[in-house]
Amino acid sequence: MEVTLLLAAGGLLAGVFGALLGLGGGILIVPLLTLGFGVPFREAVAVSLLAVITTSSAGAAVYLRQRLANLRLGLTLELATALGALVGGLVAFTVSDRLLAGAFAILLVYTATSMLRSRSTDRAPGLDELPAGASETVLQAADDTDAWVGYAATLGGSGYGVRRLPLGLVLSWFAGIVSALLGVGGGTVKVPAMHLVMGVPLRVATATSNLMIGVTASASALLYLARGAVDPLLAGPVVVGVFVGAAGASRAAGRVPVGVLRLLFVLVLGYVALEMAARALGISLLGPAR
Amino acid sequence: MSPIQGPARDEGPDPTVEQVSRLLSGGTLLVLGLVVLGSGLMIATGRGPLAEPGPALDPGRLVADLVALRPEGVLWLGLLLGLCLPTARTAVACLGFARQGDRRAALVAAGVLTVLAASAVVALLTS
Numbered sequence: 205m206e207v208t209l210l211l212a213a214g215g216l217l218a219g220v221f222g223a224l225l226g227l228g229g230g231i232l233i234v235p236l237l238t239l240g241f242g243v244p245f246r247e248a249v250a251v252s253l254l255a256v257i258t259t260s261s262a263g264a265a266v267y268l269r270q271r272l273a274n275l276r277l278g279l280t281l282e283l284a285t286a287l288g289a290l291v292g293g294l295v296a297f298t299v300s301d302r303l304l305a306g307a308f309a310i311l312l313v314y315t316a317t318s319m320l321r322s323r324s325t326d327r328a329p330g331l332d333e334l335p336a337g338a339s340e341t342v343l344q345a346a347d348d349t350d351a352w353v354g355y356a357a358t359l360g361g362s363g364y365g366v367r368r369l370p371l372g373l374v375l376s377w378f379a380g381i382v383s384a385l386l387g388v389g390g391g392t393v394k395v396p397a398m399h400l401v402m403g404v405p406l407r408v409a410t411a412t413s414n415l416m417i418g419v420t421a422s423a424s425a426l427l428y429l430a431r432g433a434v435d436p437l438l439a440g441p442v443v444v445g446v447f448v449g450a451a452g453a454s455r456a457a458g459r460v461p462v463g464v465l466r467l468l469f470v471l472v473l474g475y476v477a478l479e480m481a482a483r484a485l486g487i488s489l490l491g492p493a494r
Numbered sequence: 495m496s497p498i499q500g501p502a503r504d505e506g507p508d509p510t511v512e513q514v515s516r517l518l519s520g521g522t523l524l525v526l527g528l529v530v531l532g533s534g535l536m537i538a539t540g541r542g543p544l545a546e547p548g549p550a551l552d553p554g555r556l557v558a559d560l561v562a563l564r565p566e567g568v569l570w571l572g573l574l575l576g577l578c579l580p581t582a583r584t585a586v587a588c589l590g591f592a593r594q595g596d597r598r599a600a601l602v603a604a605g606v607l608t609v610l611a612a613s614a615v616v617a618l619l620t621s
Contacts, residue, residue, distance in 0.1 A: 258576050265519040266515075418579065418580030423613040424613070430621035431617075431620075437549070440533040443526075
């Protein structure tokens, strides 16, 4: 019983942090299960995928109702993320745990660095306030053909358009691979891809990324399920914890000092990255509880 | 290069989007209810998540486990429904867009369903 409650509490914490910082719970579930409970890496990834599917479905329902998530754009990019997830899910079973732990450590460092960088841009005008073409100087990879432009024109929403669809699809494919290999939603790749590359407003990009997580994660979760990597007794309490944590945190989001929380989270990410790197190198810094 | 403005979709609610949203809301509640029930049964029956190897998915036993209210049966049903929810919402979107005459969006949704089906086939073939 204690382990069940501990798992639920851990999931709750991951859900709270994830929702408050817009990262999704996946980034913390895998380290929690592998480092804290001694769960094998692929089993932890499978549990994380199931948890992010549930929270993404709940969030997507609300975002669609509020007309923040763009269903047509999401479906188009899901073609690429689901293909990437299929590839990633197959690759995940051919590489060693240590390599996966090393890749996860890199993802954690990248996420922590991105969060520190976004902290400094908090004082600048919000990204949503930038004119639609302002990010054009950042990436000049626009080589859209007429056909792509024509299709992209049907994907825009109220007050914004979509551009550089081919590049967006490539990045989405990569996000699918990352999601399947490491059990995360892939928002750290999809949101910048949609916002900075495709010119989608940040709030719409975040909501659409959330919508896409379900399809992306289920494409690879099927592979984990078929290989017996899903333990329902382990997944149950974690899914409940993450869902409750994310739901509660999203209601309290406006009242929490996110700046302090973000710094704390960066420290946690740094520490977890160190642990994951140690695991990748075969050094044990923290004994598993299992 | 100026951004391309999309067609104005804000004249009224999009029926397909509304349907997908309702499906996701109802589906998530059902999934969560089952997973909470399964976790509760796990605690009530003294089963521990890490004390034993997790029960593998056996479709033949699922109904019997559910009838006997065994935690693994209820948890498997909840998790499998959760796993199917994104596919179901893509199917609903595909049909909805087809009914609305948005052939391109319907085709894209059908493409996503094809990739998901391919994933299931690959999973079965390589397991």
